[in-house]
Amino acid sequence: MKILIPIMVFAPAIGAVLQILNPRPLFCRSVAIVAALASAVAAGILFYDIDPTMAGETPKFVVNWMKSYSIHFALGVDGLNLLPTVATALIFPFLIVSEWDRPSGRRGIHALLLILETAILGSLCSLDLFLLLFFFLMIPIPLYFLSSIWGDEGRESAAFRMISVSLVAGASLFFGILLIYHAVDPHTFLIDDLKGKLAGKSAEVFGMNFEMGQLAFGMIALGLALRAPLWPIHGWFRKLLLRVPTTVGVAAILGSYPVVLTVFTRIGFELFPETMNSHLDFWIGAGIANLIFGALALLQEKDLRGVLVSLSSLAVGFSMIGIGTGHQTGLVGSQFILFSSLIALAIWGFASEILRVRARTYVISELSGVLRTLPDLGSSTLIALACAIGIPGTAGFISISLLTIGSFNYHPGVVVTSLVVSVVVTGFIVQIFRQVFLGERSESRFPKLDIRERVLLFPLVGAILTVGFFPSPLVEIVRMTIARILNLGSAG
């Protein structure tokens, strides 16, 4: 079964390479969708096959890559990365379908999306820090070309800012990982082999001595923070998403906070548990700041794509609060919100693109009464927004509930704050929905959704509702892994 992990990660990359072989549209489209689906099917089988009790070994694919540097090609799936991995593998085929009819440059956009998928899945599943760095540094490269080529007016500065921030983030992560690698003897990048070996280690830079937990973890945390839409260093993310088609925007979201928060949780709690636990207040504070910023940003959003940015900030905020609780239930909620928010944002992204194709605008105030002509689009979007704000019956409700329970153990004030923000956000979201879908009937009659557009929406809506009503298998898998990691931390 472990062979499915590299298949899941590399099937999209192979699909991207095959795009070069034959320029005929039928061949290119078929290869792209088959590659993305192969990855999604592999992810599905892995999810189905994984032992929910986590009693035995989780699936891992480990081979030596560069023995002299102790670099392993180590990929694995466990409760910590399963949800974002499945969400990513699930959403990418829809991104391919979303760009199915693009009149020019379709081959390029498909190839770049597939390379991006490999980079994201590789980052999520890496169990070797070098491999993580390898994939993590790959993510911004296809994104740069996607945004430079297919973006709107102002895409140059948006793409440039994104790549600059990402390169600084990569360098910071690189340095942190390098320090970790050389701190242990024998040197290794394998996370499993590094557990419990970094306590008390130090490193010298420019004659100054630093604790490894401060310097290496600090550099890694900084590198990760720069790549997440984390207030106040999220400017590149907003600028990027407001300049690219929403398909690219959703792909950019997939490559940002799900990867960052999963890696942060893994490295933090598995390699630096003391540092992580001694900074819980800071993580909570960052989460609350993001919640407040996300809510305020949502209030003044004028663009459908801006809603993606604000909702991303909120998801990061909730997830950071979950991490900051340092509590099993809070951490499960933190992982769960990655899954639910990704599906919800993907639906919103596809809905925005469907609206743009018809109304030729992303501007919220120029849209009105869409529900009457496109009721299926309106209903799907409503369910996605309900998921984003945690309405019962959706996956989002499970996430918010778990977070609330976990946060209460930490401090009831956190619960109150996050609930107040949730209520305010609900109000803003209802306003946006009213403006776009309710309100006065638009003069122009939009054509009904075609089959491709329905395919983009309905399966993802189904996923939201299914997980909303039957969350138990997912919760259990995540819970057991988190419990194991937290036990390791307390033992260390």
Place this chain on the structure above:
Amino acid sequence: MLKDIVLFLPETYLILTSIGLILGEVGYHGERVRMILATAILAVLGAAAQLLLNYSVGAGRFGHLNFINDGFALFLKTLLLVSAGIALFADRKSHEVSLENRTEHAALILGVTALGMLLVSAVSWIWIIALLFATQILGSLILSMKKIDRRAIEAAFKGNISAIYSTILVSLAVILFFSATGEFDLYRIHAALIEKGVSPRLYAAGFSMIVVGLGFFGTYFPSQLWAKDAYEGASLPATAFASSFFRITSFGVLVRVMIVQFSKESTDKGFWVPITAMNWLPVLAVLAGLTLALSALYVFGQTKTRKLLAGILVIQSGFYLLGLLALDQVGFASILFGLATEVFMIGGLFASLSFFEDRREEGDRGSQLSRSAPEGIALLFFLIAVVGLPPLPGFIAKFTLISSAARHQWNGLALISLLSLVLISIAVFKWVYPWVYELRQRSESFALSWSHRFLLMGLVVPLILISIFAEPMLAWVGSSVAFLQW
């Protein structure tokens, strides 16, 4: 005697072919360009086959003990031949080199490669100095082979001036060490330095002059300034060849001199330590840091293609100095690995760029890549590899070099090198934007010949293979360093 003949065979063959090309040029006036290039490429292939003979002879000294046949030299000779092969193949359709100059160009490439091969196996300072001077002068002439362009002549002139400075400095250093030890042979100087000792002042002066002198050749601080101007003025194929050639030969000499003359084996296998009380590693660290930082700042401010590429070529030397700092087998292996990947990356980058530069109209950079998708993708591929971003082997090469510095606690230097990487990557992405921003629109296509496709595949495939099989590659180059004779 027979052994000596066999061991000099590749160089002799290249030099004879080079002379043959010139004689053919003088005596024959028919259609000759294809024949010249075919002959030159066949000579490179023949020399590569003869290197196998050298390998089968085994390690040992030859040429009156002035040269050495070891894994290190064989590896570098192979790289020089690959570099020459790529240069000759990439050169065949370049619009920057006139048809009348093709013979001289090919002959110079063969001749310089032969001398470079001798240089990386020389262990006597007399030969090292003579070959350094000759290769730098002839290499500079290659830089001048461009259709009427004053900047190319200036480039060659600067190369020649640097050759003179370089030779003077290294010669002075050699005289100092000869006065103290009475020897020109690297191994004997090493033995004498350990046995008799030498005054710290003389040692420091000699060491500094050698490092600075070789810096002209290796294009690192403080002697790198000529290279940026020269590379900017020369034709693209000549720049690609010259930069790879100079770096392979100079770092070949530098590594050998640093290990053989100035270091001794540590008690730990695969490690070396400086032989005297003067620890010269901080000197190299400062040079590496300054080369990286200054070149990165230079590149960061550039928007012109040639200036940007010239800066990127120069900065590679800073990374190789990091590998030297480690003074261990893994560090040296990382230098050789980096050089091996660089030959393909630089060759590919300049071949792709030359394709577009030869066809596009002046000042027209917008969406050029859409005019030939395979060539455009190849250009981006090589560019990302040169900068050192994943998933290409340039990343692995940069990682191994930076890791060498961090392994010996040069963490600040590792940080500087990472920041330099960030700066050059940002500059490259800024430069790339005009090439790609209208890629979604169709433009009139540039035809891509099959021979050019063959060249691209011949460069892309080895790079991908090096990336996948990095471990055997690193082990191979590591063992070639261990093959050094004492």
